[in-house]
Amino acid sequence: MKLRGRVWLFGDSINTDLMYPGFVTTLPEAERPKYCMGANRPGWSEQVREGDILVAGKNFGCGSSRPAAKSLRSLGVSGVLAESINGLFLRNAINFGLPALSLEGVSRMFGEGDIAEVDVGSGYVENVRTGETKVAVPLPQALIHIIASGGLLPLLIKVGYLKG
């Protein structure tokens, strides 16, 4: 599973209240993603494009179980690279089919707008502009399988547990 996309840089502790504020739960599904990062980076949800990659600092996705990963997917984000990723966000990322890798030093490896190439299977990360490379500890195969299937929901539909 390989990604190539334009980089957006975010800081430490980007939490789920920023990505999926409480009030959006009362809005129709289709409107929710546009409020993603509305407090910390107004206008971002309109600038992000299909395939873009989010590069962030420590503890990305801290906070609640709100499906922030789903909003990122809906906005076209193809992957997240962060110094560290909150455990609950990582579970949600896997379950919504969003590749997410923890990699120390990654936030200093990219400037905003750089092009990142990522091999999710091996953990290989490259900044195409500078040529700098780093290798993250890859996710276990079983979890990559869920991501590659488009997340857990299609798998649940396949086994008949869920009707889409």
Add this chain to the structure above:
Amino acid sequence: MGMTIAEKILANHAGVKKVSPGDIVTVKVDYAFQPDLAFTEDLGELQKVWDPDRIMIVFDHVAPAANVALAEAHKLARDFARKFGIKHVYDIGRHGVAHEIMAENGFLRPGGLIACPDSHTATSGAFNCAGRGLGLPEMLYAMAKGETWFQVCETLRFKIVGQMPERVMSKDVILHIAGRYGTEVAVNKNVEFTGPTVSEWSLSSRITVANMAAELSAEFALFEADRKVIDYVSSRTREAFTPVTPEADARYCETFEIDVSKIEPQVSVPHSPGNSKPVSEVEGTPIDQVFVGSCCNGRLEDLQVVAEILRGRKVHPDVRMIITPTTQETYAQALEAGLIKVFVDAGACVTNPTCGACYGGHLGVLAAGERCISTANRNFQGRMGSKEAFIYLASPATAAASALAGKITDPRR
């Protein structure tokens, strides 16, 4: 090398003798709890449940419904329960914040493992019961199959020692820890809280600390089950349980010792629980609202402390004080103890149990520019409503003292 509490509970529920950090294990869960808010997400229609008697539907986040969208979600929750014959439904009037409802009904048992999508599920650790927030898709899987997966993590230990100073509460201790070690200290780590001070703490005080372990980004956050836990749980269930202790040679990636005797009341300033400071550094900050409630600090013990401070006095005229008991049971206990009268006489607004203001749902949402001192667990930007509002986290004692003064105030005064 021996196992920590979390490792032993995971091994027991995976049906294996031993697990080690790095392993991915499939575990059976004892119970699955689905809160009302989960029904605001349309992820598809579940076709089966593994055991309707082990699934609980809890109305807590916005209870009762504050608008049509949430009323529809609540209706879906009731339809779901009916469709599968789920009997444990904590509907309006019998409701409360899920973590406390689980405890009151005897579902949090030493050695247990539960599934719930709320991020403060680590609260169960106060009962020696493993829980952590799950995502909504995997909750569907847990309800269909009665199992989920975890990657076994290393365990970090906080040893709490020293005598608690007057008016310092366990909330101050955990805010201090978040400030001193950072909110990412436990990313991909389990936490154990141990030490002589922990034994002195009431169960309610331990619940606050386990609850806030989510703000340290912990996976599981566990305490041992002592007499206080065993007596409480035994009074709530007839089901058998086996407390889990760490093995003598259990491996901890780190142990931090916290001497509470040197801790002042703490306040976490916007916009992170990790921004904690001694109250003396922020005293005098004007406030518009005081919120006492949530799964963190809305239990009887918290309300008693607040009543002690408010009794016979008045909330500052420039401040609105909102008190939200955690569950209907807490509410009834507070009524019986005369606390509700104290609050109303003081000019505080007592609401029905709900997550409510804590996450900006209803009953205490903030406007731009407003400042709120809150006993809840999170002060992220936008958490309680406007993204231009400011939330200060503190103990019930500090919140109550601040309500009287109209500004952040040291409760020892």
